[in-house]
Structures are given as C-alpha cells and as structure tokens.
Amino acid sequence: MTTVSQHTAKVALVHYWLVNRNGGGERVIEALCELFPQADIFTHCVDPTKLSHTLEQHTIKTTFINRMPFSKRFYKHYLPLMPLALEQVDLSEYDLVISSESGPAKGIIAPATTKHICYCHTPMRYLWDHKDAYLAEANPLIRLFMIPIFHYLRLWDVLSAKRADAIVANSSAVAARIKRWWGCEAEVIPPPVDTEYFKTFINEEPGDYYLFAGRLVRYKRADLAIKACEQLGKRLVVVGQGEEMKALKSMAGPKVEFRGEVEREELARLYAGCQALLFPGEEDFGIVPIETMAAGRPVIAYARGGALDYITDKNGLFFNQDTPESLAKAILRFEADLTFDPITISAQASRFGRDHFKGAFMAAISRVSKG
Known part of the structure; x- marks a missing residue:
C-alpha cells in the first residue's frame, strides 16, 4: 500500500x-x-x-x-x-x-x-x-x-x-x-481538545474559587488540592466522581464543595469562573488543563508529565513537589505576583x-x- x-x-x-x-x-x-x-x-x-x-x-x-x-x-x-x-x-x-x-x-x-x-x-x-x-x-x-x-x-x-x-x-x-x-x-x-467550544465562555472577571476537575482516583491527587486549600483557607470546587470520593470528603472542610459529575456547559462555566485550575497529579497529557486554558483561565500544575508540554509563564505556573505545602506555596505565589490575560491563554490553547x-x-x- x-x-x-x-x-x-x-x-x-x-x-x-x-x-x-x-x-x-x-x-x-x-x-x-x-x-x-x-x-x-x-x-x-x-x-x-x-x-x-x-x-x-x-x-x-x-x-x-x-x-x-x-x-x-x-x-x-x-x-x-x-x-x-x-x-x-x-x-x-x-x-x-x-x-x-x-x-x-x-x-x-x-x-x-x-x-x-x-x-x-x-x-x-x-x-x-x-x-x-x-x-x-x-x-x-x-x-x-x-x-x-x-x-x-x-x-x-x-x-x-x-x-x-x-x-x-x-x-x-x-x-x-x-x-x-x-x-x-x-x-x-x-x-x-474541543478548544473552540470552551473559548466561547471566556470571563474577564473570575470568581473566588479554585477548581479541581477529573476522576476522583488516587493518582490524580485531588487530596493535594484539598489539603493545600484547607491550609490557606481558600475556597475549592471539586468536579468529578470516583472511588476516592468518600476519603476526600472526610478530609475536606466547609470551603470545599463537591459538585460530582456536571454537564458540559456547567463545567465550561466553572473553568471560566475559577481563579485557576489546580492540576496536582502526574498525567500522561491532561485534557482538563487545555479546556481550562481555552476558557481563559490559568493552571497551577505539578511539574511532571504532559503538563511540561504546554504550561508556560503566560498561562500558569508549576509546583515541584507532590506535597500540599508545595502546592500551597505556588497558590500564594500566583496570588501575589502573577497576572494572566484570558485572551492570550485561550489563544495558546488553540494549538491543541x-x-x-x-x-x-x-x-x-x-x-x-x-x-
């Protein structure tokens, strides 16, 4: 042939x-x-x-x-x-x-x-x-x-x-x-990644919460996101279902909200409205961060795996150790020093x-x- x-x-x-x-x-x-x-x-x-x-x-x-x-x-x-x-x-x-x-x-x-x-x-x-x-x-x-x-x-x-x-x-x-x-x-x-869909939800005024989205299984490390936000007293919205749900709920305080599975439009609005997506696991690639970026919001990611291919200083930042303390420091650095342009972030996502x-x-x- x-x-x-x-x-x-x-x-x-x-x-x-x-x-x-x-x-x-x-x-x-x-x-x-x-x-x-x-x-x-x-x-x-x-x-x-x-x-x-x-x-x-x-x-x-x-x-x-x-x-x-x-x-x-x-x-x-x-x-x-x-x-x-x-x-x-x-x-x-x-x-x-x-x-x-x-x-x-x-x-x-x-x-x-x-x-x-x-x-x-x-x-x-x-x-x-x-x-x-x-x-x-x-x-x-x-x-x-x-x-x-x-x-x-x-x-x-x-x-x-x-x-x-x-x-x-x-x-x-x-x-x-x-x-x-x-x-x-x-x-x-x-x-x-369906970047064209998610970019239609770009919101110039994000809300007051951080977001974790994905299956609630051990290697995705939703526990790090919960513990880091608990340490800092930050609001966290958790989207997804999985075998870790019960254990994660047991460690979560009143500022952590579990939404379970949500419809696509609601997920897009949560992407566009978050301060940043927390991406604490080592993933092979990671479609959720690209969807979030398409909606104009930055990503705070663990510096391993597929995220190394697309996270830059224009669309997010890394934390280097898989501990709540390392993620918490990255969140504080994000809030203190960094500003991101939603249109620039979304444009970078379009290549996926x-x-x-x-x-x-x-x-x-x-x-x-x-x-």
Whole structure:
C-alpha cells in the first residue's frame, strides 16, 4: 500500500475498551472516526450506554473478553487473556489499522501489507510506572499470581510494540516512557481538545474559587488540592466522581464543595469562573488543563508529565513537589505576583484543537504509507 485515502481505504480502529464516556482515549477514537467515517472499531468490551453519538454510528466488534462474566465492570481482571484475544482478531480485509493504546490494543496481528499505527496514551501503567503500587494494594494471595503474570505481560508488551509500523505518543513524557520501556522512537501528536467550544465562555472577571476537575482516583491527587486549600483557607470546587470520593470528603472542610459529575456547559462555566485550575497529579497529557486554558483561565500544575508540554509563564505556573505545602506555596505565589490575560491563554490553547490533531495525524499516516 503506497497511499491511504480517507474515503476509499478500509480502516480498523482498535481501542482497549469502551466502558467509559468522555475519557481522553474515547475522544481520540471519536476524532479518528471523523477522519474515517467508514472505519470499523475493535475493542475488548463495550458498554452501549456509554457510547457517544459518533461512536454509535460505527460498526463495533468485540473480542471474547466481552462475553466473559461481568466484563463491563471487571474488565481489567481479564488482562492476562487480552493478548490472546487480540491475536485472534482477523484484520485481513483492512488497509490501515490504528490502535489506541493504554491498555492492550497494539498487540493485534496485521497482515504484512497492512499499515499499523499505534497512538499511545501511555504504556500500561500497572505494568511499568505504577506496578509497585498495584502490587502493594493487592491482597497477598492475589499478589503471588500477579507477579509472574505481570512479568509475562511486560515481555508481551515490549514484543508487541514491534508490530506497529509507527508509534505516536500523546506527549513528550509518554514518548520518553515508550523509549525507555519499549525501546522505540515515537512522534508526539497531542490529543484533540474541543478548544473552540470552551473559548466561547471566556470571563474577564473570575470568581473566588479554585477548581479541581477529573476522576476522583488516587493518582490524580485531588487530596493535594484539598489539603493545600484547607491550609490557606481558600475556597475549592471539586468536579468529578470516583472511588476516592468518600476519603476526600472526610478530609475536606466547609470551603470545599463537591459538585460530582456536571454537564458540559456547567463545567465550561466553572473553568471560566475559577481563579485557576489546580492540576496536582502526574498525567500522561491532561485534557482538563487545555479546556481550562481555552476558557481563559490559568493552571497551577505539578511539574511532571504532559503538563511540561504546554504550561508556560503566560498561562500558569508549576509546583515541584507532590506535597500540599508545595502546592500551597505556588497558590500564594500566583496570588501575589502573577497576572494572566484570558485572551492570550485561550489563544495558546488553540494549538491543541481537534483540527490540529486531525491534520497532524493524517500527515503521520501519509509518511507511514509512503515508507
């Protein structure tokens, strides 16, 4: 194959699972569906109630994982079977395969004449960066089984990376992990963000609160935002749901307000009305900060991960240690010394818009198809 046409090529999109709505991986798949309206989607398991309108328009094919008991809830428990499930997928009729990887997706076996591009959100955290934390949280009996299984999965993860003709990372931090763990070079193309929507909410007069928005899971470190604001007596609005909700509420004082999940318009207004977004976790990229910036507000971010690709002195600032004290000092520095222009911040966010992603990805496909 020398060229790939958006209109005539037979394209397969492989995504690890479709059981959540509005995650970063789902947004990438939606943008790829817009590029290739006739593409088929392959995934391990799918929850039809969580599909966006865009995804509903496509043929979705599942591996045998979808037929396993309680797979829509406990899909990660079937991780050891996923390499086998992927290798049974028949892709013989496709010209181009695009795998979306942060769970097992890239391990499909494409024909020699089919080009395969892997868009990597991150190498699987539970096998590499966070393996010790996952093992520590498991009960001792399960841990005995996890140690050899993780060893096998790491070997498969490295070997299956060689099956792609090209790997694209969503940030410089992820490209560095790909180089370290898989031994592969990766081009960086940031994921698509709907910056045009959020910039319509720019508010020149922010409110009196700081904002945390995202899933309430441990690695996103909402606890740091809560503790820092508690130390300073600052108002904090927390948007999101997750397994950490109960623990976070137990440490929060009267100035911390939990909103749970909110509609898109309300979220946009919260972005535009905050003093700044607090972004205390180490993320692979981080779509929420870009949405906040598109709405004209700055970001106070932990100086690790994807945030290093887009936070500058024109749109926010960093704190360097993952402690409440370090974040609190950054908040005080923000209030004492810094001023930000909403229009400038929003303009900087525009380079992460959906059209930029689509153009960059089609250019990557063109290079691979000619290689």
